[in-house]
Amino acid sequence: MFPENLVLSDVCATGFSTAVAFTCLSFWGEVGKRGILDQTLIRKLVHINIGLVFMLCWPLFSPGLQGAVLASLVPGVNIIRMLLLGLGVYHDEGTIKSMSRHGDRRELLKGPLYYASSITLACVFYWRTSPIAIAVICNLCAGDGMADIVGRRLGTEKLPYNRSKSIAGSIAMATSGFTASVVYMRYFASFGYMEESWGMILRFLVVSIASAVVESLPISTDIDDNLTVSLTSVLLGTFIF
Template sequence: MKYRREFFRQLIHASGIIFIIISTYLNSLQMLILSVLAAAAGEVIFRIDRIHYIPLLSGILRGCRRNTSERGFIYYFLGMAVTYAIFGFSMDIANGAILILTLGDSFSTIIGREYGKHRLPFNRDKSIEGSLAFAFSGFIGALFIIGPLPALTGAVTGALVEAYTPVEDNLTIPVFAGAAILLSGHLMGAP
């Protein structure tokens, strides 16, 4: 049952791809505003849910909660907002970093919890299998938006950040992945 709940939580997390689709119609400022509004709406719903049951939403919220973080979904939207604020000059970089977060974090949790046998020496809560799943899925997802080297460096950086960040990696992963994408693009001679 616990695995099923986490799988559902990660499925909701992966639905963040909807933001990538929406971004094809909006600019970075509009995406920044949308992300902040989603975080604010999430906080309001979270607070109301603590007092009153909200049909449909309460079930989703309660299914997505972890013992370590009740507001992970809010940090997810804030991580998107920060990413659009920093890398908004290039929607490809911003969206590549967000895809790395969205897919990488979801697959690392699912694979790591189900198949993770080899613990990372510096973080016993994480597994090598989960980190490899993060890097692979983040890389594949980012390839739809950016080139192979930026996708690879962004995904590997995201996996390392996820492995080292103790909590709320939804804020740190897309920022560091975006920086790696930008840096690798510059090293390749991209403008």
């Protein structure tokens, strides 16, 4: 934002990105509080929206560790927020409704906390020059979010090995995670952060399919899929990118 002073530039970028993130959260919180949309749908729209919008802000930061660390403070603040809300230190009905399955504040200490932690770690360790960061956030946000939305509406045909998951949901997850990954690859490539190629597109497809398969397994009922999807994207991405 201010090329002549990278510290000031990154501080301003952090402030702007934080304002954008909390505006999004506040918007969905108000929607949840007013009962405009179904609570489950709002929770998944938040799930899709926040991480992808945050990643749009990455070009505002400087390259290297300083930019990555300051950018990671944006979701990092949300980690603290989830802890305070989940532990009952303070109460925000709109946020709890928009980010929990059953309106229980303690739910924020699981899925939402894993979600914020995954995005924070992807940002600080991989940053915008790594396709792994794109794969983690896109499969976690777009992929997992759309799996639930589509599965609830079109998921009449269940998977034979997991009756709580549907074929439509798994297809939606792989398709959405892959599509978002390609879009962000092109977005970052337009800034010169990486070089887009058909080989990278194919690798994104492999990671998205693998993430969808892992999310569909019965183990997802015991281990939160915000955690399993992120780990799958990181581990497989480390080997193929």
